Amino acid sequence: MNAQALAILDEGASGERLLRLGDQELKLTHLDKPFWPELGITKGDLLRYYAQVAPVLLPHLQGRAMVMKRYPNGAFGPFFFMKRAPEPRPAWIRTCSITHSSGNVIDFPVVEDLATLLWIINLGCIDLNPWYARCDDVQRPDYLHFDLDPGQARWEQVVETGFILRDVLTRLKMPTLVKTSGSKGLHVYVPIRRGPTQKQVWTIAKALAQELAKEHPELITAEYRIVKRPAGRVLVDYNQNAWGRTLASLYSVRPTRHASVSTPVTWEELEAGARIEDFTLSNVPARVKRRGDLWKKLLAPKGRVELERFL
Numbered sequence: 001m002n003a004q005a006l007a008i009l010d011e012g013a014s015g016e017r018l019l020r021l022g023d024q025e026l027k028l029t030h031l032d033k034p035f036w037p038e039l040g041i042t043k044g045d046l047l048r049y050y051a052q053v054a055p056v057l058l059p060h061l062q063g064r065a066m067v068m069k070r071y072p073n074g075a076f077g078p079f080f081f082m083k084r085a086p087e088p089r090p091a092w093i094r095t096c097s098i099t100h101s102s103g104n105v106i107d108f109p110v111v112e113d114l115a116t117l118l119w120i121i122n123l124g125c126i127d128l129n130p131w132y133a134r135c136d137d138v139q140r141p142d143y144l145h146f147d148l149d150p151g152q153a154r155w156e157q158v159v160e161t162g163f164i165l166r167d168v169l170t171r172l173k174m175p176t177l178v179k180t181s182g183s184k185g186l187h188v189y190v191p192i193r194r195g196p197t198q199k200q201v202w203t204i205a206k207a208l209a210q211e212l213a214k215e216h217p218e219l220i221t222a223e224y225r226i227v228k229r230p231a232g233r234v235l236v237d238y239n240q241n242a243w244g245r246t247l248a249s250l251y252s253v254r255p256t257r258h259a260s261v262s263t264p265v266t267w268e269e270l271e272a273g274a275r276i277e278d279f280t281l282s283n284v285p286a287r288v289k290r291r292g293d294l295w296k297k298l299l300a301p302k303g304r305v306e307l308e309r310f311l
Helices: 001-007 041-061 115-124 153-172 197-215 267-271 284-291
Strands: 015-020 024-028 034-036 066-070 080-082 094-099 105-110 145-151 177-180 186-190 234-237
Touching: 001 015, 001 041, 001 115, 024 115, 034 041, 034 115, 034 177, 041 284, 066 105, 080 186, 105 115, 145 153, 153 186, 153 267, 186 234, 197 234, 197 284
Parallel strands: none
Antiparallel strands: 015 024, 066 080, 094 105, 145 186, 145 234, 177 186
8 A cells, every 4th residue: 555655646746646545535735835945855755755654653653642743834834733633534534532631522633554644744744743652541651751852962962861871771671762853862762561650650750860960960951941951961851751742753754954854773873973864754764674663672562661660
């Protein structure tokens, strides 16, 4: 089905195309609209990218509500967030109903197949922002993570922080997976066995971040408030583990000047000097074809951390 979608998108990325994937029918619109004018990248190119990486991307989105961040006029135009799946929508779009503290029940879209993925991107989404917990239990995530945000710090400091965090987690018998954020920093994930609530996972991440900041005050901060954050430090952001927050998923294109992609990397690649701008919409599909999904372990039922021992 990916081949069929790619064939349609390669017919000439202009105007509209009608795509049929089995019983699913989808209209793709404004394929020639510039999304990165300086790079010559169109909306059609963005759709083609996601069709190419769908085999490794979709398994990571299964069963998770998706927050939509829509850029109707491209990467550098105005954007807006949208949680509720818009209507009218195709009958085959699956939704996930989540009750919020306000009492509102929001039906989020769930991206589990190629047609739904392309439908989301056709709405003007550039990156993908899935929930940490799956829809069958939105209170209990299956990973914890750290967003290493440089602020005004240098990339080399972000990488140094990443290695320090990795070593601490390794001593705690927590396996780590790392990816570029695609924007400015790194994302470090730990696969966990579901059980602790999102608040408990957040509490553990906070304690770890604060300990790192205490041990490395000249490099690392855990201060979330910008006005109190010391300059030139890397923020080990634990707050992104809070309920309802999202991070750009792996293989998400980001609205940056390079059309960079949040890309799984190895620690060896970071040690050798890999940078965010090395991984873009243009070259990541070939990397995926060559190396496969470096984050398969995030999906595996074995080897997940029992966080209860830290509570």
